Amino acid sequence: MSGKSLGTASLSPERSGELIGSSVPRVEDTRLLRGEARFIDDIVLPDMLHAVFARSRSAHARIKGVDTAAAKAVPGVHAVLLYADLRPLLTCDRIPLALAAAAVKFDAEPVCLVNDEACYVGEPIALVVADNRRIAEDAAALIEVDYDELPVVTDPHDGLLPGAPRARLDCPDNLTAEHVVKYGDVDRIFGTAAHTFSEQFRMEKGGGFSIEPRGIIARYDAVEDLLTVWNGTQTPHRAKTVMVQTLGLAEHQLRVIAPDVGGGFGPKAVFHPEEIAIPAAALLLRRPIKWFEDRLESFTATVQERRQIWNVEVAFDAAGKLGGIRGRIYHDHGANVPYGVALPYNGITNMIGPYVLPALHLTASLCLTNMVPVAPTRGAGRPQGTFVMERMLDRIARTLDLTRDEVRRRNLIPPEQMPYATPIKQRDGSVMTYDSGDYPQCQRRALAAADWNGFEERRVAALREGRLLGIGLANYVEGTGRGPFESTAIRIGASGQIFVTSGATAQGQGTKTMLAQLAASVFGVSPDRVHVTDGDTAATPLGLGAFASRQAVTAGNAAYLAAQSVAEKAKAVASVMLEVAPEDLELKDGEIRVAGVPKLKKSLAEVARALGGLPGFALPGNMDPGLAAAVDYQPMGMTYTNGTHIAEAEVNPISGAVKIHRYTVVHDCGRMINPMMVEGQVRGGVVHGIGMTLFELMRFDDSGQPLTGTLADYLLPTADVVPRIDIHHMESPSPLNPLGVKGAAESGTIGAPSVVISAIEDALRPLELRITELPILPARLRALIRTAQKAAKHA
C-alpha cells in the first residue's frame, strides 16, 4: 500500500482500544534519564579528527586573500581548507537549496565556504581540521583574512530604498522575493468603511537555541564505499538529497543518521554550510571528522528569525466587524536564502486567523541584509501575523468602546461554516480551508476557565495594594501537518518484535512514543513492545522529517494505516493456520485468538515465521511474503489547529518589569494521541512565545556586527519567570485523516506574544499606551510608560 492517502477511512474503536488518547509514559525517557542517549558529541569514532570554522569577522567584504600558513604550522593540525580546496569535490558552486516559488526574484543560495565575498559575520571562510578542538581553535585564530570592506545593509526597509547598497554583489538588488496576497474589493471597502486606522508594527523574533547545538560527524569507509554522516538535523532525508547532489554521490554511497537530537525548533530543519563542508573534508582527508557548534556559533552561524516591519491599515464597520486590511511588510531575510521564502507569507495567511476578513491586500518584500540568514523558528512567521491582527482587534475594541472578547466574538468564523474555505489561494493554487473547529466555543471556554468576568475584582484588589494588573486575550489558528507525504513501515520478524521505521525525525518531542503508541494500539500491546527507528536514511528510503507541526498527522497516520494493514494480514494468515474464519479472530496482546476460545491462538511471531517461508513450500494462504507493510501517507490538505490564550500580567511602571501571574490555554488539535505530550508541546510553545515577547533579542550594530553572543545577553525564559500554564483541550477531529489528528508543536508560540502584550496594555489602561513592537524588554516598556506619562501630564 503506498501512494494514496486514505483520507476518509475511519478509526475502528475496538482496535484502538483505550491506547490512543491516553497519556502513556514516553518510550524515550528511560534512555534519556539514564544518560544512555547518544547525542552528536557523545559519538566518538576511532581516528576521529575535530573541525573548527574560521568565520568572517566582517559583515560584508571582498576577501582579497587568506593566509593559512601559520595555522597549518600548528602541531596537530591536519588541514586548513578553503573554498578552492573543497570545490573539486563539489558538483556546483553553491549549495542547491532554492525552492521553486513564484515570489522568488532571484536565487541567493549559500556557499559551503566563502569564495570571494563574505556577506555576514560568521559566514565560514576556512575549515581547520586538527587532533582536537582546542588545537583547531588555536590554529583558526592564526588565519589571516584580508578584508576589503563593502557597505552593509542591516534594515529590511532601508535596504529596499533606491540607492541602498547591495547586500550581495552577485544579486541585482536586495529584493530577493515578493509576495502579494490579495482578495476582495479592498479599495471599495476602504472607501466606504465607517472606521479605518493604520499602524506600524516592528517585530523581532529570535533563534531556536536548542539545548544541544548543531553538530555533525562524517566518516568515509573505503571498504564499504560509504559516507556515513551523523547529523543533528530535523530533516535527514533532505540533507541526504542535498549532499548527494552537491557531492556527486549515488544514494548507496551515503547514509545520514539523526541520532538523539536535543531540540530543534526550526533551525535544524535548515541545511547549513557545515553539512557540506564536513562531509567533503572527510572525503578529502579519509578520516572521520566531527564539528560541534559552540554557543557563539549558535548566534552567528545558525539561522534565526529577525525583524519584520508591518505597515498596515484596517477598515471596520460601526459594529466592529472587520472589512479589510491592506499594507506592506518588510522582512529581513539575512544574507542568503537557505530555506525558501515562506516565512512572511505564513505571517500573512496566518494573520486572518479564526476571523472573517472580507478583503485583504498585503505585499511582503523580502530584503537581503548582511546578517545571519533567516529561516523559520517555532511558529514560522505566524506569531507575527497573529500579533498584528490581535493588536488591531484590541484597538478596534478601544475605538468603539467594546470589550475585547466582544469584538472578537463578532468576527469569529461561526462553527456551522466548517469546513471554512478562506478567501486565500495558497501557493499551490488550492484554497486555504479550515477543516474543523469551533472558534466561538473555544473562546467561550477560555473566558470561563480564566474567569474573565471576575477579573475586574482582581484588578481592583491588586490596585488597592498598589499593583497594576491586566488581562489579555488572543485567538489563533495554525496550519499543521504539511505534506506532501511521510513514510512509515511496520515489520514483524521471527522474534515477534514490532519494528517501526519512519521518515519522521525526533528532537525530543516524543515522536517515537507517538508512533509506538499508534502501532501498539492496533496490535493490542504496550507501546514499549514497539521498537521505533527514526531519522535514518538507511532505515527508510523516503522521508521529509520534522517541521510545520506535521509528524503526528503525516507519519502518525502512515503508522496507523501500516499497522492496520499488517494486522489484517496477520489475521488472514492465522485464519489459514488455525482453520478459522477471519471474522472469528481477534488481535489482543500481540496474539491472534479465536474469539471465545482463548487457547486457540497464534502469536505474531508464529505468523511472521510462517510468512518468512520455508524452501519449497508455499506461503500460508498464498499470501505475499513477510509480515510487513509500508505506507507513504499523503495528507489531503493542511489540518488547522486553533486555540485561545488568556494571560494576567502585573506591570511595575517604574522598572517596566512584567510578571505573568496566570496563563490559560484552550487548545484544539483535533483528536489527541497522547494528551501529556500535547500539553508538553503546548506549554513549551507558550514559553517560547513568552521568550520572544519579554526576553529574547538578538542585536546587531549598524555595521552588521552581532552584539549578542552569549546566553547571558540573550535571555531565555527560565523556570522562575514562566507562569503556571493551565491547558484545557477541545477535540474537533480533522475529517482529513483517519486518526482525526492535527499538529500541536508550534501553536503555543503563536498566541503568546499577542496575549502578553494585550495584558500589559490592559494593566496600563489609564495611560492609553499602545505596544506595537516585539520584544518589549523592561527598559523599553519603561520608556513607553515614561512617554505616555509625560503626554498624560500635558493633556
Add this chain to the structure above:
Amino acid sequence: MKPSAFTYHAPRTLTEALTLVATLDNARVLAGGQSLMPMMNYRVVQPEHLIDLGRIPELAFVEDTADGLKVGAMTTQRTIERSDVVQKRCPLLIDALFHVGHQQTRNRGTIGGSICHLDPSAELPVTACALDAVLTAASNNGRRKITFADFPAGYLTTSLEPDEILVQIDFGKWPERAGSAFEEYAVRPADFAIVSIATVIALDEGDIVTDARIAAGGIAPVPTRLTNVETMLKGKRVSSALIERAATAAATLPAEGDDMNPAEYRQELAGHLTQRALTKALQRVRASADT
C-alpha cells in the same frame, strides 16, 4: 569555545602561590572560576599559566574579631551565605548573596574572586563599597591594606599589582542600631543586575541618622558611593519624606547607560531602589530595636 593552552598550577600554600605569581609571565589566578572560565572559553583572556588558589586552606575562613568580620578571599559565597557569624556581624552580605547567581554557582564562586573580577553589575563589590571594606593584598614583599575606595582602577580592573593576591576582606564593625538592605533590578532573577543598591543605616534612640552608607552598582564602570545622598541623611530625623528626598537625589546622579538600558532608565531605577532599600533598612533597624 575551548581555552587556549595553559599550564595549570595547584599550589598548597599561599607562599607557593605568591612565588608563582611573582615568577610566571601571563599568569592568572583562579578562584571559583565562575567568570574566568567562560572568559577563557570565549578566549577573551588567554593566560599561559593558571594558578588555582582552591587548594590553599588558609585563604578560606570567616572570622569574628573585635575589629569586625574578616573573610578569607577564597571563602565560597555559599559558605558565607550560610554562616551564622556573617548573619550576625554583617547581614548585608547575606542580602547581597541572595541575588548572586544560582546556588550551583555560589557553591563554586568565592568572595575574593567576585571582588577582583569587579564586574560593575556584581553584588559583592557593591557591598564591599558600601561597607568601606579593607582589602589585604599579599605578595612576596609582605602585605598591604587597600581601602575599597582605592581598589578599582577602572572597568573590570583592580589596583592589585601583578605579583599580588587578594587574601582577606575586612568588613569592619557593624554599627549599633543599624539596619541594612540590598535591592536590585535584573530582567530575570539571578541575572546581572541593571542597577543595584546596598545600604546600611544606623539611628540613635531619637531616630536621628547616625550613619548612612549607600552604594550603587550599574550606574558607572565601578561601584559608586552615593556620598551626597548619605550626607543628606546624616544627622536628620528619619521620615518617609526624608527617604523620598534621598531617592530623588539618587535618581538625579549622573549615570552611564547603553543602548539596552539607557542612563535615564538606570537613574530612575537607582532612585526607586534607593527608596526601597532605605525603607527596608529602616524597618530592620526598628525591628531590631524592638527586640
